[in-house]
Amino acid sequence: MSLESAVAVNPMFARPGEAAELERYRMPAESMLPETAYQIVHDEVMLDGNSRLNLATFVGTWMDEHATRLYAEGCDKNMIDKDEYPQTAAIEDRCWKMLAHLWHAPDPLHTIGTSTVGSSEACMLGGLALKRRWQQARRGTGRPADKPNLVMSSAVQVVWEKFCNYWDVEPRFVPISEDHKTLDGHDLAAYVDENTIGVVAILGVTYTGMYEPVKAIAASLDQIQADTGLDIPLHVDGASGAMIAPFLQPGLEWDFRIPRVHSINTSGHKYGLVYPGLGWVVWRTADLLPEDLIFKVSYLGGDMPTFALNFSRPGTQVLLQYYQFLRLGRDGYRAVQRASQEVAQHLARQIGAMDAFELWNDGSDIPVFAWRLKPGYTDKWTLYDLSERLRAKGWQVPAYPMPDDLADMTVQRIVVRNGLGMDLAGALLDDIRDAVAYLDRLEGPLPAERQSGFHH
Ligand SMILES: Cc1ncc(COP(=O)(O)O)c(C=O)c1O
Structure with missing residues (x-):
């Protein structure tokens, strides 16, 4: 089997009689122990992002036990x-x-x-x-x-x-x-x-x-x-x-x-x-x-x-x-959504107060807001670069162009969902400040803009 077509299995499973190498694109000819198969799948998705740090998606990433x-x-x-x-x-x-x-x-x-x-x-x-x-x-x-x-x-x-x-x-x-x-x-x-x-x-x-x-x-x-x-x-x-x-x-x-x-x-x-x-x-x-x-x-x-x-x-x-619906009732939904909105508005205020940025909106409708680079702030870096820097810390904060007639404008957006509390928001703000300071210190413009896209 060529290296490209094989899934290399954790050495723990390289015991006699166990699969040590698997076909990536063809169904294996033989069966394997459920524990082995479980571990392979489990290990592979370890490389996925941490859903709680994904501030691009609107879709639920936390429910109680x-x-x-x-x-x-x-x-x-x-x-x-x-x-x-x-x-x-x-x-x-x-x-x-x-x-x-x-x-x-x-x-x-x-x-x-x-x-x-x-x-x-x-x-x-x-x-x-x-x-x-x-x-x-x-x-x-x-x-x-x-x-x-x-x-x-x-x-x-x-x-x-x-x-x-x-x-x-x-x-x-x-x-x-x-x-x-x-x-x-x-x-x-x-x-x-x-x-x-x-x-x-x-x-x-x-x-x-x-x-x-x-x-x-x-x-x-x-x-x-x-x-x-x-x-x-x-x-x-x-x-x-x-x-x-x-x-x-x-x-x-x-x-x-x-x-x-x-x-x-x-x-x-x-x-x-x-x-x-x-x-x-x-x-x-x-x-x-x-x-x-x-x-x-x-x-x-x-x-x-x-x-x-x-x-x-x-x-x-x-x-x-x-x-x-039963667990939360109207009161509970109000409390959960208000908590998300408070976090969104706090983040918006803090980001809006940074020299580099200008808010597009402030999270007072749904707990979601977007901002852009303040015109004239820098030509050394873009919001795509900031998005990349934040991804290195595990955060997904997408940057993307607005639709017509504002397609020349790039914005960055945060979706606050249940599960993003004030503590995490504080850590995110620190990481944004660090990333901006890092980008500001760079000499000369960065390579061409990268498009990170945005989730729906
Ligand atoms: C306004 C709006 N309509 C429709 C959709 C599609 O929703 P779904 O992902 O639940 O299919 C989205 C997803 O973000 C949305 O924001």
Whole structure:
């Protein structure tokens, strides 16, 4: 076996009869002891990063030991198998109804929603419902329904580009700028027309963590309706913010309190505080999800609607979400999210006070903020270099370009999640100060910029 194709095994396993070398890309011909296989896998992932120091991802990296126990107990449950696991199905139902209530649906018990594998699937479902309703309305009045478009900020998460690509919808991006840091309703009339299936508003823009003002966007669409008769619905992509705003900004109207909001998605695995693999989507009222997109399965003695892209997937994440809802309650969610926000705002204040940086926002929407190098501070190093230096200490703090029309601007972002406490934040600030001092001391410019990319 060549060295490239072999996995070298820890010498501890080089005893007679045990595998000392393994095929990397072909299934081994022979079996091995489970202990050996376990150790090989265990050792290999030792080289992965430390998830708690990953400040790039929004996705949950910490749950308590009871959750971990539930995870192990429920890992055999298949969410789609509702006949076999009616209680898991009932719990799924309870969870989205709780969300419908939290998001002020007019009749939470009689609307419709579902769990998904993440916000991406949830956004696809929200988008599909918009498209199908638009098509039905168009065909119902004998008008063509072959050129649907969707209007959104240039700072949308990639899922909306995927939605448009996969389902043949024209994406119409409203660029962000220094004056309009998010989609805010200005100039919307220039983007929408009779083929617009909906507008996406993001609660917690991935690039910066800022909320888009859903109410102002809705008001702009109200004006457009008054002027043109076009009645254009909103989907709120609350991947992060839909589990923050109800607790930290309860007075902010962004949800079903606004009649134009047809559907909302969130990621259970982001600020829903569950491990990866869970999203949710809820409609304002059941009639907004066209019947012909829904498949019926009968269980629990009734007819249960299901609407999902995936068939089999783990059911445990739903149990974990229910666990968190019960365990934390509204008070607990408020406390956890507030703690994250305090850390984010503390970090933002400290970073904003450093000579090298200028804040883009301060973590007061979701506990996420971004900053840039102060213009004129240095031409010796960039935020990509800072990102590299921090990675050497184990921190992942991504730097990346902003979307159109700010693509010339590089920012760096921190996502504060449950599990990043004030102590860790203090250590991070020390490492940022050290890294900046190191970069400032370097003679001459560094090699070409490295792109570290950013996580969603
Ligand atoms: C605004 C927004 N929408 C959608 C997504 C996709 O979510 P998921 O990773 O749960 O599929 C993200 C992920 O960061 C996001 O920030």
